[in-house]
Amino acid sequence: MIEVKNLFFKYNKSHEYAVDGISFDINEGEIFGFLGPNGAGKSTTQKILTGILPVQDGEIYLRKERIEKFNNDYFNAIGVSFEQPNIYGKLTGKENLDFFASMYDYPVQSSSNLLKMVDLDNAANKKAGEYSKGMQQRLVFARSLINRPKILFLDESVSGLDPSNAVLIKEIIKELRKQNTTIFLTTHNMTVADELCDRVAFINSGKIVLIDSPRNLKLRYGRKLVKIEYENDGCLNKEILSLVDDKDKQRIVEITKTKLIETIHSQEATLEDIFIKVTGRELG
Amino acid sequence: MSIKRIISIFRNDFVNSIRDKMIVYLMIAPVLLALVVRFFIPGYENISIKFGVEESLKPSIGAFLENYADVEYFENRSEIYNRIEQYDDFFGISTSSDGNFDFILQGNENERNIEIADGLLNYYSTPSVVRDSLDIEIKSSGKTLPILATIGFIFVILVSYLFGGLTIAFNMIEEKESETLKALDVTPLKLSELVVGRSILGYFMPIVHAYLGVLIMGFEGINMFMLLIITLVSSLIGIVFGFAIGFISSNQFNGITNMKIGLLILMIPTILTFFLPKGAQIFLYWAPTYWSAMALKDLVNVQQRWGNMFIQISGIILTLTIFILILTPRFKRTLKL
Numbered sequence: 001m002i003e004v005k006n007l008f009f010k011y012n013k014s015h016e017y018a019v020d021g022i023s024f025d026i027n028e029g030e031i032f033g034f035l036g037p038n039g040a041g042k043s044t045t046q047k048i049l050t051g052i053l054p055v056q057d058g059e060i061y062l063r064k065e066r067i068e069k070f071n072n073d074y075f076n077a078i079g080v081s082f083e084q085p086n087i088y089g090k091l092t093g094k095e096n097l098d099f100f101a102s103m104y105d106y107p108v109q110s111s112s113n114l115l116k117m118v119d120l121d122n123a124a125n126k127k128a129g130e131y132s133k134g135m136q137q138r139l140v141f142a143r144s145l146i147n148r149p150k151i152l153f154l155d156e157s158v159s160g161l162d163p164s165n166a167v168l169i170k171e172i173i174k175e176l177r178k179q180n181t182t183i184f185l186t187t188h189n190m191t192v193a194d195e196l197c198d199r200v201a202f203i204n205s206g207k208i209v210l211i212d213s214p215r216n217l218k219l220r221y222g223r224k225l226v227k228i229e230y231e232n233d234g235c236l237n238k239e240i241l242s243l244v245d246d247k248d249k250q251r252i253v254e255i256t257k258t259k260l261i262e263t264i265h266s267q268e269a270t271l272e273d274i275f276i277k278v279t280g281r282e283l284g
Numbered sequence: 285m286s287i288k289r290i291i292s293i294f295r296n297d298f299v300n301s302i303r304d305k306m307i308v309y310l311m312i313a314p315v316l317l318a319l320v321v322r323f324f325i326p327g328y329e330n331i332s333i334k335f336g337v338e339e340s341l342k343p344s345i346g347a348f349l350e351n352y353a354d355v356e357y358f359e360n361r362s363e364i365y366n367r368i369e370q371y372d373d374f375f376g377i378s379t380s381s382d383g384n385f386d387f388i389l390q391g392n393e394n395e396r397n398i399e400i401a402d403g404l405l406n407y408y409s410t411p412s413v414v415r416d417s418l419d420i421e422i423k424s425s426g427k428t429l430p431i432l433a434t435i436g437f438i439f440v441i442l443v444s445y446l447f448g449g450l451t452i453a454f455n456m457i458e459e460k461e462s463e464t465l466k467a468l469d470v471t472p473l474k475l476s477e478l479v480v481g482r483s484i485l486g487y488f489m490p491i492v493h494a495y496l497g498v499l500i501m502g503f504e505g506i507n508m509f510m511l512l513i514i515t516l517v518s519s520l521i522g523i524v525f526g527f528a529i530g531f532i533s534s535n536q537f538n539g540i541t542n543m544k545i546g547l548l549i550l551m552i553p554t555i556l557t558f559f560l561p562k563g564a565q566i567f568l569y570w571a572p573t574y575w576s577a578m579a580l581k582d583l584v585n586v587q588q589r590w591g592n593m594f595i596q597i598s599g600i601i602l603t604l605t606i607f608i609l610i611l612t613p614r615f616k617r618t619l620k621l
């Protein structure tokens with residue numbers, strides 16, 4: 001559906017690339033997870049793919065056709081949910097949705113249904129500026145669905161919600177996949193990615209480290225990891241080490257000899273463990 | 285261009301504006317200003333004068349004065365005195381002992397009105413041959429609009445279109461700060477549609493204010509079609525001003541600083557229009573607000589002519605174009621991420 005080749009992006013005053021030559025493709029009807037710690041370049045990538053930031057270098061293809069300039073066909077077909085809830089605070093929830101609904105060239109969803117779907121029907125006529133952060137986030141999510149998008153970009157749409165609302169949004173996302181919506185889902189929450197995504201890309205410092213399905217990743221790295229927590233200068237340190245890698249085996253011996261160990265778990269690796277293992281970095 | 289989206293933008297701006305106390309104040313301010321001007325500055329009405337004439341003088345001087353002013357008749361001199369006691373400018377004429385007439389004043393009348401009344405009486409005493417040659421001059425003397433009323437009206441319109449611009453600027457800055465602009469970026473909305481839709485508010489307010497202003501201030505004989513054209517073209521000043529502030533300001537704080545500087549630059553030429561001698565006015569030609577003020581001044585004084593107005597309107601458009609040409613590269617620089 002979407003193919004990205006060698007995408008680079010540098011913010012004006014910065015010396016480093018926020019997006020540093022990434023390539024990936026997203027299949028139609030797939031949920032593609034974009035995972036990485038704070039500042040990895042996830043939102044920047046989403047902004048380029050949605051036309052908010054210009055393509056400085058690299059190529060984007062939609063259904064095998066190179067996109068030179070995003071046109072209204074594209075904007076009519078995509079839905080975008082932002083990481084900062086960006087709503088008109090003086091308008092009610094319903095007015096916010098209706099205003100955006102009027103921007104599209106084709107029939108749109110009813111705002112009342114959408115509000116009901118994200119459990120905001122009781123607050124429909126309240127000013128959105130008086131919503132809690134989680135409510136605003138759900139409003140932004142609902143807004144991204146107003147034009148029944150074929151391609152949906154979700155930037156941290158599930159993070160920051162309470163458990164029951166997180167479940168609600170995840171269920172909607174699963175339902176959308178059933179309807180063959182292609183979804184680009186950005187998150188630093190590995191559990192969410194594990195539960196929802198067909199494939200995930202690990203991104204770190206603007207580079208994609210690996211792309212695979214959560215299942216494959218866990219098969220590849222799983223069951224052979226131990227998590228060791230030990231005390232070091234009064235702080236608790238955590239390391240995840242492979243039981244097959246020679247260097248890691250060496251390290252396990254070293255830690256057991258020199259440090260005070262608090263816990264050792266051999267475990268079914270989570271995506272989070274794998275991420276730390278692959279990038280050497282904790283998630284935000 | 286999609287009309288649906290343009291109207292949506294206008295409606296959204298309007299609703300956002302009337303829910304903002306500050307902007308509501310900006311919308312009401314010109315109306316308040318018009319009311320203030322109306323009540324503290326004499327318009328035509330206060331200049332028109334009234335005479336109280338003794339019955340016996342009705343066929344002679346009474347009949348003459350009726351041509352120029354309101355005349356009431358009274359039985360005798362003491363009734364005239366009673367009427368003069370009242371607040372307004374009322375002049376009494378009664379028979380005098382020498383068979384001629386006396387001119388009675390309370391002493392607190394407007395100087396200008398005394399002059400007019402005095403002029404009329406002198407005129408009555410002049411032989412009729414001379415009188416005919418003076419006719420026109422006296423009639424028009426009660427018709428000139430006081431300079432303060434002119435300035436007042438011009439300020440009502442000026443404030444209206446500049447505040448219309450500020451409303452545009454506030455809405456834009458808020459969209460930047462709340463990042464709702466980004467949400468609009470990913471819809472089919474085009475920049476041109478946003479600009480056109482947003483400009484409607486900048487036209488809408490000054491037109492309402494201009495007609496309300498004329499109504500409140502009780503001006504007579506104004507060409508309403510000319511008023512519409514001058515207001516529409518003048519509104520462009522506010523719109524360009526508003527978008528300029530909106531583009532260069534990234535938040536409310538520096539937005540307000542930019543607004544103050546902008547207002548100063550645009551308002552000063554209007555004030556100077558009334559105080560600089562004619563020869564020095566050439567130094568104001570760069571200011572679109574100067575041309576707008578001149579056009580309005582001629583209009584409310586019922587001296588506006590189409591040809592003259594065309595020059596003044598061209599002045600507005602030309603100076604604005606130059607402003608836009610100078611500012612565009614700056615916008616482009618600040619818009620770049």
Ligand SMILES: Nc1ncnc2c1ncn2[C@@H]1O[C@H](COP(=O)(O)OP(=O)(O)OP(=O)(O)O)[C@@H](O)[C@H]1O
Nearest residue numbers: 011014018036037038039040041042043044045188
């Ligand atoms: N407007 C900006 N101007 C300059 N630099 C920016 C801007 N936005 C982001 N960056 C930088 O670009 C890099 C990538 O940021 P980005 O927002 O894409 O990260 P992210 O992966 O979405 O992180 P998070 O999990 O915190 O949302 C960071 O180093 C950040 O400092």
Ligand SMILES: [Mg+2]
Nearest residue numbers: 042043044083
């Ligand atoms: Mg982000």
